[in-house]
Amino acid sequence: MPKQLKALTPLAVDKLRSDGSKNRRVMVGPADCAGLHLRIEGGTKSWALRYKLGEKRRDVGLGPYNGKIGATDEEANQLPGMSLDEARVEARKLRRMVRDGVDPxxxxxxxxxxxxxxxxxxxxxxxxxxxxxKSQEGEWANSNAKHVKQWSSTLETYVYPLIGELPIDAVNTDDVLRVLRQDVETKEGPKPLWDAKNETANRVRGRIERILGSAAVRQLRSAENPARLKGHLDNVLSKRGKVRKVEHHAAMDYADIGAFMVELRKRAGMAARGLEFAILTAARSGEVRGATWDEIDLGKRLWTIPKERMKADKEHVVPLSDAAVALLEATPRLKGSNYVFPAPRGGAMSDMTLAAVLKRMGKTGVTVHGFRSTFREWVADRTNYPREIAEHALAHQLPNKVEASYQRRTQLPHRIKLMAEWATYCATVEQRTANVVAIKGAA
Incomplete structure (x- = not known):
């Protein structure tokens, strides 16, 4: 038990120092502040009050020491820490609580x-x-800017006007449904968001769910998450498969791909080569534009796209056909840039660069993404490969996760053959009379 001293003066307290390497605890009195002491630990001083409530003896910290000697009352109020007089005032208040049976x-x-x-x-x-x-900035650092912008845009458009100002703990199922069922304009007139733009509506729902889930982790919410779909909103909303409208990207008939490739290969420029590579690999535009040389293994003839750049957040391995390898080997490397198909200044191409090639070729009714549909239709109509092989080639997720995981490990040899056949088909000009003419040296 520290030694009890009579009431010390402010100057005496200010002169207290540590006793060598040992910490000190000095009682400063007076009697009505019994237990008030100064802790001296190294070069720091702080106030604490020792009290006893029942059989418990406890110390409660009051804050750091500041002598404030020579300061006026107004100046003292502006300074951090507590002077001796201020500590005694606080100690008396806490001792009254203890006398009333309240533990400070x-x-x-x-x-x-x-x-x-x-x-x-x-x-x-x-x-x-x-x-x-804000908390997701680090995780989304490698995401494309469009994805990040869509988060903010959908919240601003559909969510904040209806529930943005609600207390986070008060958001309930009715509020979420109010967002999902709000009217939006369509060609047929106003319709609920969930029915008119189901894909967008479900993304909005998912974003609300994640925000509410984050608030719950931070203990800002106590109720269950009202935005969850399975076992909750799916009981009151239309089934997604019945209201979702699939908007297909404008695609080229696969019978025309050979003639198109002849024309495309005549065009110079990094953008034209990027589009050609996208067609040969059936990859998405963003995957091609963001491709780096360290993702390419020409020896193994594989392109491994990390999960951070994939829509499904899973690593995707693309077999490279002879034509794809030849294209890469002929592609010059830009000094100071690791991109396979860089923009002129070395950065990544913009999302409109490949589309601009189509526009210059006069193919205004075709989209870059549409070539994936061209590939998919060709697989279905002209080959005997199972649906799952084509879906893996396109990096689509199969409904059955166990099946998808197993097939991802076992289907690569089949996909190697499939992509080789696709490259061969892209190197042929199919005549509408059903005659097929091979393009020499193009495969």
């Missing part, structure tokens, strides 16, 4: 909980959404 430490916990509840009541959905987006 437990009361602090109650006060902190009350403050947290008040914070919850004042925190809006929009504030939590903005904080969530």
């Amino acid at each position: 430490i437990e009361q602090r916990r109650v006060d902190a909980q009350r403050q947290r509840v008040e914070l919850v009541r004042s925190k809006t959905f929009k504030e939590c959404a903005i904080e969530y987006l």
